[in-house]
Each structure stands twice: as structure tokens, then as C-alpha cells.
Amino acid sequence: MRRRLGCLIALFSLMALFVSAGGMGQPFGSRAAAVNNSAREEQIARAAEGLRSQLITQRRDFHMHPELSNREERTSRVVAERLRALGLEDVKTGVGRYGVTALLKGTKPGPVVAVRADMDALPIQEVNDVPYKSRTPGVKHACGHDVHTTIELGVAEILSKMRGEINGTIKFIFQPAEEGAPAGEEGGAALMIKEGALESPRPQAIFGLHVLPVIEVGQIAYNSGPAMASADRFVITVRGKKVHGAYPHDGVDAVVVAAECVTALQSIRSRRIDTTEPLVISIGSIQGGNRYNIIADEVKLEGTVRTLNEDVRKRTQALMRETLAGVTTAYGATYEMQYEEGAAVTYNEPRLVEEMLPTLRRMVGPDNLVTRKPQMGAEDFSYYQKVIPGFFYFLGVGNRAKGITAQIHTPDFDVDEESLVIGVKTMANVLLDYLDKHKAGTPGS
Numbered sequence: 001m002r003r004r005l006g007c008l009i010a011l012f013s014l015m016a017l018f019v020s021a022g023g024m025g026q027p028f029g030s031r032a033a034a035v036n037n038s039a040r041e042e043q044i045a046r047a048a049e050g051l052r053s054q055l056i057t058q059r060r061d062f063h064m065h066p067e068l069s070n071r072e073e074r075t076s077r078v079v080a081e082r083l084r085a086l087g088l089e090d091v092k093t094g095v096g097r098y099g100v101t102a103l104l105k106g107t108k109p110g111p112v113v114a115v116r117a118d119m120d121a122l123p124i125q126e127v128n129d130v131p132y133k134s135r136t137p138g139v140k141h142a143c144g145h146d147v148h149t150t151i152e153l154g155v156a157e158i159l160s161k162m163r164g165e166i167n168g169t170i171k172f173i174f175q176p177a178e179e180g181a182p183a184g185e186e187g188g189a190a191l192m193i194k195e196g197a198l199e200s201p202r203p204q205a206i207f208g209l210h211v212l213p214v215i216e217v218g219q220i221a222y223n224s225g226p227a228m229a230s231a232d233r234f235v236i237t238v239r240g241k242k243v244h245g246a247y248p249h250d251g252v253d254a255v256v257v258a259a260e261c262v263t264a265l266q267s268i269r270s271r272r273i274d275t276t277e278p279l280v281i282s283i284g285s286i287q288g289g290n291r292y293n294i295i296a297d298e299v300k301l302e303g304t305v306r307t308l309n310e311d312v313r314k315r316t317q318a319l320m321r322e323t324l325a326g327v328t329t330a331y332g333a334t335y336e337m338q339y340e341e342g343a344a345v346t347y348n349e350p351r352l353v354e355e356m357l358p359t360l361r362r363m364v365g366p367d368n369l370v371t372r373k374p375q376m377g378a379e380d381f382s383y384y385q386k387v388i389p390g391f392f393y394f395l396g397v398g399n400r401a402k403g404i405t406a407q408i409h410t411p412d413f414d415v416d417e418e419s420l421v422i423g424v425k426t427m428a429n430v431l432l433d434y435l436d437k438h439k440a441g442t443p444g445s
């Protein structure tokens with residue numbers, strides 16, 4: 001949960017999910033390419049299986065030592081040490097505080113592609129009685145970022161031994177503070193980008209994944225186009241004029257004006273934005289006034305705007321100002337609005353999705369690759385996608401038979417660790433297949 005923007009990603013799993021069997025895209029690629037890939041795929045599958053116990057141990061180690069956003073000191077040290085031990089090049093630490101980047105250069109020429117994992121945990125007390133229970137009171141990997149980091153390390157390990165199969169370069173990005181930096185601090189994807197994570201060399205595409213407990217282990221879910229919402233925060237201050245509660249006509253009642261504003265803002269959703277465009281305007285907090293018999297001169301309204309479309313996002317902000325100006329003027333009041341743009345829409349470039357679907361389909365089988373409705377929660381992977389095309393997909397970690405059903409951001413969240421091998425295999429193949437398709441001379445590169 002992002003402290004200042006409300007939950008970044010929690011909503012998507014707390015809301016009803018409608019997952020339907022995927023039917024998008026057709027398998028493509030030549031038969032020859034498929035034959036070549038199958039030997040390599042076998043090699044990756046065997047290597048991932050061989051890493052099974054190491055992956056579980058690594059994930060449990062991260063799980064036992066969770067660190068809050070912008071405090072991922074140990075996690076980032078473990079990551080950087082591992083990347084250096086694997087022989088990756090240009091291992092940089094301290095990118096956006098505890099961020100780490102590294103390069104894996106293949107022996108064959110080709111473009112640069114990036115993969116990102118987030119590393120931070122949440123201020124939630126773990127309640128699961130498991131051997132790998134969090135050892136830090138009040139802090140838990142309740143969003144699966146321990147799994148993401150472990151998977152990306154596993155991918156680095158396997159591919160570091162397959163340089164001859166890599167057509168180009170893979171940039172590994174380990175990111176802190178996805179859940180939001182503490183108040184007054186910068187952090188997350190935005191800060192890593194600001195400090196050069198997407199430069200020298202600049203990747204031409206980026207991939208990421210997130211655990212998803214509402215689908216079973218062995219399944220992958222994805223969206224083409226918008227996947228998760230933009231998440232903005234606003235604070236509106238309505239100003240009136242204080243007066244004795246018995247004589248409201250001598251003052252301007254900020255409480256009544258604020259109430260009108262709350263209702264009027266909802267009309268933006270219902271009457272001013274295309275009804276087929278998802279938009280949420282939620283006011284989560286109202287504070288104002290100081291005594292029962294005094295007309296309030298100031299009320300603060302705090303809330304969030306979520307959309308799946310950047311144009312709707314901009315238009316909503318303008319309409320909010322127009323509405324607030326109109327309502328407050330009508331009552332003789334004034335207003336001020338601070339509007340902070342947070343994560344952008346997590347937008348999976350449809351062409352990139354289409355291109356990678358055959359890989360995902362091969363990894364889990366066509367019946368286990370599912371589409372899902374876009375969610376109004378947010379994810380700061382979107383910042384990378386504002387710079388380069390990206391694809392963020394969801395890895396099934398639930399297992400109803402084993403009772404692993406808790407949502408992310410809950411005290412009893414856990415994952416089926418079988419997902420680790422699947423996650424490593426899938427991401428390794430996604431990266432290599434992407435580089436294959438875009439190596440120099442390949443049509444469409």
C-alpha cells in the first residue's frame with residue numbers, strides 16, 4: 001500500500017476478479033525457430049528445476065528479512081553480491097537509493113532488453129506460523145516482492161551460463177520502494193529512472209511480473225493495453241467564513257459547500273466523462289470545523305483519482321477544477337486544490353503482448369494463460385512504460401487445495417513456492433525470445 005497515494009496494487013486483488021480463458025492472438029513464428037527454441041527451452045527448464053531448492057531457500061531468506069520501502073539495505077546487498085558472483089557486468093548499486101542494475105551481455109549481437117523486480121515489503125505483521133515467518137516485527141513481504149526478487153535472481157543465474165544463446169544484452173533492474181517512499185522522500189521506479197536506470201545502455205523494452213493469488217499456481221494472467229490504473233492524490237481546501245452557528249447568513253459555511261463539492265465531483269464520473277471509460281474519484285477523508293456551534297471556515301477533502309486512460313486522467317483534473325470553481329463561487333466560498341500525479345496507467349503495449357503470447361502459452365499451456373479485466377489498483381512499473389514499451393504480467397501463486405488463498409497486502413498472505421520455478425522459466429524464455437525476434441536483420445525489429 002502506497003502511503004501517500006493509497007494502495008498501489010492492493011485493490012486489484014481485493015476487488016472481484018473476472019478471469020476468463022484467454023483466446024487472444026495466434027501462435028506465430030516459423031517452424032524452424034520453434035525447433036531451435038525447443039532445445040534451449042529444455043535447457044532452461046532443466047536449469048530452473050535444478051534451482052528449485054535454491055530458489056525456495058532464497059525466497060525464504062528474503063521473506064524472513066523483509067525491509068520497508070527505501071530501507072532495502074540488506075536485500076539490495078544480497079542481490080548485488082549475487083549478481084557479481086554470477087559474473088554480470090556493470091553491477092551498479094545505489095541507483096535510486098537501494099536500487100541495483102546489472103548487465104548480462106550475450107555473445108551474439110542484438111538489442112538491449114530489461115527486466116525489473118521490486119524488493120520492498122509492507123508494514124504488516126505476519127500471522128502465518130511457517131518456518132520462514134518474518135523475523136522483523138510489523139514488517140512482512142505481503143505483496144510477493146520476495147518472490148519477484150528471487151525469480152529475477154534465478155533468471156540471472158540461468159542466463160549467465162547461457163551467454164551464447166543471448167542475442168544482445170539483458171539489463172536487470174532491482175527496484176526499491178514500489179509501495180511508495182516514506183513521506184518527504186523520493187523513491188521507486190521514478191527515482192531509478194531519474195538516476196539513469198534506463199540509460200547507458202537504454203533498453204528497447206522492459207518486462208516485469210507480479211504474483212497473483214487469485215489464480216492458481218501454473219497459470220499466468222495478462223492484459224493487452226491498460227492493465228492497472230493511474231493513481232493520483234488530491235487535497236482540496238474549501239474556504240468560507242467563520243460565524244456563530246446561529247447566524248449562518250452572516251458567514252459562509254465551508255461544511256455545506258464541501259458537501260456540495262463531494263456530490264458535484266461524482267457527477268464528473270456520471271455525466272461528464274465517456275461512460276465507457278473507467279474512472280474512480282474517491283474522497284477518503286473530510287476534515288473541518290472546530291465546534292458544534294461555529295460555522296466552519298475551512299474543510300479539507302482528500303482523495304484519489306484512478307483511470308485507465310491518460311487523456312481521461314488529464315480531463316478529469318481539469319473538470320475537477322471547473323466544478324470546484326463553480327460550486328464554491330455559487331456559495332461565496334473559495335477553494336484550492338493540490339493535485340499530485342502518482343503512478344501512470346500500467347499500459348502493456350499491445351504489439352509487444354501479441355509478440356510474447358506464444359512464449360507464455362508454451363510456458364504454461366494454452367488453457368493456463370488467462371486474460372483478466374484491468375484493475376483500478378496501480379503499479380509503479382508504469383513509469384518505465386512511459387519511457388519504453390513494457391509488458392507486466394501476473395504469475396499465479398494461489399493453491400486452493402493447499403489453502404493458499406489470501407490476498408496480497410494481508411497478514412496471512414503466502415504463495416505456493418512451485419511458482420518460483422515457473423516464474424524463472426517463463427521470464428528467462430520471454431527475454432531470450434524477445435531478443436531473438438529483435439536481433440539485427442530480423443523483420444519487424
Ligand SMILES: [Zn+2]
Pocket residue numbers: 001008009010142143179408409
Ligand atoms: Zn503491494
Ligand SMILES: [Zn+2]
Pocket residue numbers: 009143144145178210
Ligand atoms: Zn506489489
